[in-house]
Amino acid sequence: YLHDLVSLILFGFASSQKLARDEVDVLRAVAKELHQDNWDFSVDPCDVSSTVGGWRTLNTGNNFENIVTCNCFSSVCHVTRIVVEGRDLNGSLPKEFAGLPFLERIDLSRNFLSGSIPPEWGALPLVNVSLLGNRITGPIPKEIGNITSLVFLALEFNQISGKLPPELGNQPNIRRLLLSSNNLSGDIPSTFSKLTTLTDFRISDNQFTGTIPDLIQNWTELEKLVIQASGLVGPIPSTIGSLTKLTDFGSESPFPPLQNMISIKTLILRNCNLTGELPPYLGQMNKLTLIDLSFNKLSGPIPVEYRALSNVIFTSNMLSGEVPTWMVDKGDKIDLTYNDFTNDLRTAECQKNAVNMFSSTSPLVANNHSNVSCLSSYKCPKTFYGLHINCGGAELTINGTKYDSDTSNGAINYDTRYGWISSNTGCFLDDERSPKGGTLWENKSELTIADPGLYTHARLSAISLTYYAFCLGQGSYTVNLHFAEIVFTGNQTFSSLGRRFFDVYVQGNLVVKDFNIVHEAKGVGRDVVRSFPVMITDGKLEIRLFWAGKGTQGLPTRGVYGALISAVSVAPNFIAPKEAGTGSGGGSSIGTLVGAVVASTVFLVLLIGGILWWRGCLRPKSQMEKDFKNLDFQISSFSLRQIKVATNNFDPANKIGEGGFGPVHKGTLTDGTVMAVKQLSSKSRQGNREFLNEIAMISALQHPHLVKLYGCCVEGDQLLLVYECLENNSLARALFGPQETQIRLDWPTRQKICVGIARGLAYLHEESRLKIVHRDIKATNVLLDKELNAKISDFGLAKLDEEENTHISTRVAGTYGYMAPEYAMKGHLTDKADVYSFGVVALEIVHGRSNTIARSRVETLNLLDWVHVLREQNKLMEVVDPRLGTDYNREEAMTMILIGILCTSQVSSERPSMSTVVSILEGSSTVNVEKLLEASFNKGSEKDNESVRAMKKHYAMINEEEMNMLDQTISTDGPFTSSSTSTANASDLYPLKPDSAYWNSRAV
Structure with a gap:
């Protein structure tokens, strides 16, 4: 009876099964390759009435889909769409998709998938493919060019390398081709001239070579073109004006003729060596919602025709004349920083609405603070001998030092109580956050920092972030810049795949190029401090972080790229003079009493300390041990005693190898774990702190084909690494x-x-x-x-x-x-x-x-x-x-x-x-x-x-x-x-030009 019942149940499921059986087997293989574990194969994937089985779910909170869609013919169904977004799958791209002959859409975006794109996909009738935000490597298979039905191909934010296959130009229906933030190289194939249906083409943050090809004139349907930091150089072909449907434009070259582009909504021409005056016709483009002409050599006045424009970014040009009062009154995200305007607006006007006029006035316009024209009448409340800012966070005190608040979300902060202001230029493109445009970031994950107070908040910048102090006392100082990557995560998810690069300037000098916080700190959620000596002679200090267009712009979400900093700390290299009126007050009797109490306390501490020292309780720890305590390793910490017991005091009989780093011994822990102990020399030229940083970095590397690091031991001058012991040696x-x-x-x-x-x-x-x-x-x-x-x-x-x-x-x-x-x-x-x-x-x-x-x-x-x-x-x-x-x-x-x-x-x-x-x-x-x-x-x-x-x-x-x-x-x-193939090697999108008119003429 039981056998008959089971048979009846199985027969009932089989008879109701709509999906072709061979495609069920393919889905099983696909799930295995993807490491997708929430598909329930006891439920028909094509049963739209079913709400169980994991075939149709929405990840609430981020709107990521997990959907398998079928198309049914008579009593048989076929899979047509597979969407698995944002699940952090850590498998590889399945070539088994080729076994789904009716598959039209593959969306595996924002996961943790690795491997290369299978050429077998080229035989499918695909219409939509999105693999953005993964770890995909290798070249784009030429077979993808065989998919003549393809309309949308998104491969952004991966590690795809090699040249674009010419076959990719054989797609008659492609509308959106998104290839940004990879390691692609070579020229744009001439066959791309046939992609006449393109509406959206993005190749920024790559390593292409050559000039912007004339073939783009054939893309008459193009609405969005993004080729910043792609490696391509100008000029922009003059035929660009024939692309009348172009609405979003981010590129490089002398000012092209754009009069016919009446549909344009976004115009971004950063660092294009544009010269001459602003063309008045731009103000007559009534669909234009963002114009960014920053980092060029544009001169002359702002045309009156621009009265209707909003979201205007003209930073780092040579614009002159008077700033129109209508522009200040309108104030819809206006950025006029680093120009040569001649009028000196009142402080109230500087701060009106959302207008950033930091360093907007020519240094020839005399005032006390030429970099901040709004502060012509500002008087320093006192002379400061330090500067401490909690970037993006509230006021707080760390180890007795008070850090000023920096929580303004505007483009410029004119809070001058402590003798400093900040300026933040640019806007985040394609920002997916809500609300959009925010420059403050709060950490939402665990920090592996001994004292995390300074690193729970940070300040972001889409282009340029400047901190400017103007009341410092004369002398030698050390500028300490505190960083920790708190946007990306350290786990194996798509949120860990972001890449951030930016430049650091101090007093107008480039001090760090392509700074990568994660690389310098040896991981996310870890702190790193970069220090720079400066000599202050006129009270002024300028610290500038600058994003040159490199790195990913869409991970974990669009709008969190660019420079990021946690804190600024400037300390004098001398004993600062005491301020008037800050001496001790009260009567001498109180002072005497306090002194006596302090002296007694010190005596008792010394006495107790001496006794403990005599008894051996205060054995001095090496500096390496102290540094080790302050670092958070993703591995275990072993004591020297544990290791000696495990290896029988490094018995020569347990020695299994000898290398350039020292001997290797086999050992067994008390729980039976067999390990290999590598003894390292402590005489690293880099110093102990750097040694420990390297070990911390190694501890984060986990892969099935790397020997696993269990832990380490740091005691005195002993440096030992504990690895898994592999049975079959080398x-x-x-x-x-x-x-x-x-x-x-x-x-x-x-x-x-x-x-x-x-x-x-x-x-x-x-x-x-x-x-x-x-x-x-x-x-x-x-x-x-x-x-x-x-x-x-x-x-x-x-x-x-x-x-x-x-x-x-x-x-x-x-x-x-x-x-x-x-x-x-x-x-x-x-x-x-x-x-x-x-x-x-x-x-x-x-x-x-x-x-x-x-x-x-x-x-x-x-x-x-x-x-x-x-x-x-x-x-x-x-x-x-x-x-x-x-x-x-x-x-x-x-x-x-x-x-x-x-x-x-x-x-x-x-x-x-x-x-x-x-x-x-x-x-x-x-x-x-x-x-x-x-x-x-x-x-x-x-x-x-x-x-x-x-x-x-x-x-x-x-x-x-x-x-x-x-x-x-x-x-x-x-x-x-x-x-x-590091993206840090790509050409800067808009390198800061220290020889610009501003840097040449600015007051010192």
Whole structure:
């Protein structure tokens, strides 16, 4: 009976099932790849009457959808739309979507997905695709150009690299193409001239090259064009005027003819070298709601025709004449800062409505505070010998120091009680916040800061934020700028994927370029203080933060990009004079009594302290221990006693390795956890605080193919890192170690290991928030767990013994036979050095033997050279380890060999990114490796020969002792470097010009 009942239930569900069974199986595979766990497959995905099963939900509070939509024909339904927004899914993009032949929409925006875009999607009838706000890497597949039905493609705010495929220009129906904030490069393909249906085109914050192409004149339906900080340079083609439907315009070039663009709503021409006077016809465009012509060389008066305009931003030009009173009276978000107007308005008019006139008057107009024309009659209440501002927050006292309130949400704050004002220019584009335009931000997550008071609030700026003090006493000061990233999060969600870059100026001098709070602080929610010495001679101090157009503009939401600061603290480097009337008051008897009490208290404290010292209770802690207490690590803290017990007091019998950073011992904790303890030298040139910051950063790096850091121990001069202990030791021992340590690795295992290494490196280079170059990838630094999964070790230790963070290493440390030529010979370090090393390891995995066997100083057997010889003889399959016999996949083996050769190209630019390598090895890329390799050799053969000769000469000069050291070291001490595709390398959207008329003529 029970069996019949179960059968009846199952039959009943099957008979009511509307979705085709093969598509149900596809959805299961899709859910597995996405790590989507709230789809209930006991509920029909196409049953619109059902409110359960997770197939149709709305994430309340942020309006993110989670919807699967079907189209039904007779009794069978097919999936047509899959929308999973804002769920922080951490899987990868499923190629299985190709099994849904009726799929028209894919929206996976604002998640935490990784991997590359599957070329298989090119066979689908897609209309709408949105993948914005994820961790997608690799190139845009050319197959996407085959989707002739595509209308909307949004790939913004990812890490997509490579050139735009020409095939992308073959889409006859595309209307919106959004590619901003990626690592795209090259020219705009000429085939894009065929995209005549485009209405919205965005490529800002990329690394394109060349000029703005004339082909945009063909986009006659275009309404929005955003190419700021894209790498493209002007001039704007004169034919731009033919785009009569353009409504939002953000670009670069001399002032183009715009008279015919009567539909324009937003005009942004920042830093376009515009000269001459303001064209009067702009004031007659009755649909224009925002005009931003900041950072140009426009001169002359403001035309009377502009009376109807609102949201006007003219900051940093050379506009002159009188500021029209009608503009001040209107005051709808008017920004006239940094210009040369001649009239000196009264203070009341300066503060009227929303008009920002900071430094709007020519310095030739005499007044006491030429940078603030409104304050011509202002008298300093007193001389200040310090400045303390809680940026974006209320007044508070920290360690006895009072920080002034800074909570005004306006463009300028004229609260002059403490001798300072602030100016905030610009507006946030496409602001999704409510209310829009706010420059104050309050932290809503937990801060990992010892004293978080100064970092719970912050001030944001869309373009330029200036703090200006004008009553400081003469002398030497230290400017301390306090930062903490409190907009982005540190968890594995889309809110953690934002990237922020801005510049810092002190007294008009650029002191920090492309400042990245997260990178400097080693994570979000952590504090970092940058200090700068200044000499005050006239009472004036100017601190300016400037956004040059780099970084993401839509994560976690649109409108939170630009500069961000938590506090300003300016302290004198001298003993400030006492102010009059601040001496002690009262009678001498009270003073005597107080003095006696204080003296008695001090005596008792010293007495008790002496006793405790004598008993050993006050053992002095090292500075490193003190710093360690103030840092919040995402790992455990072990005591030296715990580690000594676990390792049997570092018993030599427990020693499992020796490297450039010190010995490694195996240990077992009391709970049975097996660990590996790495002893590090405490003599870091950077100092203990920096050492601990680096360890804190490493602790945040978590990936299945990186060795996990359990914790650390800092006691006295002892520096120890505690890692997971992997059962099968290193890949080197497994492949070509002593016979008793070798492991028989079949072909699927070797393939798995190679892919694992590639995935780990792709994470370090492209997917982690902090881009890291390992610098010493080799078989001994790849460890194998119980299941023979590959895990990279010693990642993140590259900076611990390096003097500077630079792309030119001051100390080349690596391993002979694995180092890229440009690094070995010139110290030039990018992530392509790791790609080279990976190529060597890949060939070792295929061949089963080490790359180099040094017989003498000048005689070396080199696997890489032998592989090149076999390639010329068309005998590459002889590279395969003979121990495998015929039991291996020939196609996979050939691919791995070709990848190894391509990655070891002598020309670094010809090496692929690690994300591309992963795609090829996993079979998700249709790249023809053989053709790519042929092109690489043809392009760089002459340079190859030259580099090979130089490399051999270089190594021939290494003496026996140095070569042995190189061959044995597992040190990775060297600079952390940003990925070669970092968005911080993009061209500034509107770089601050210190040689502008304002900076040349401003009063000092």
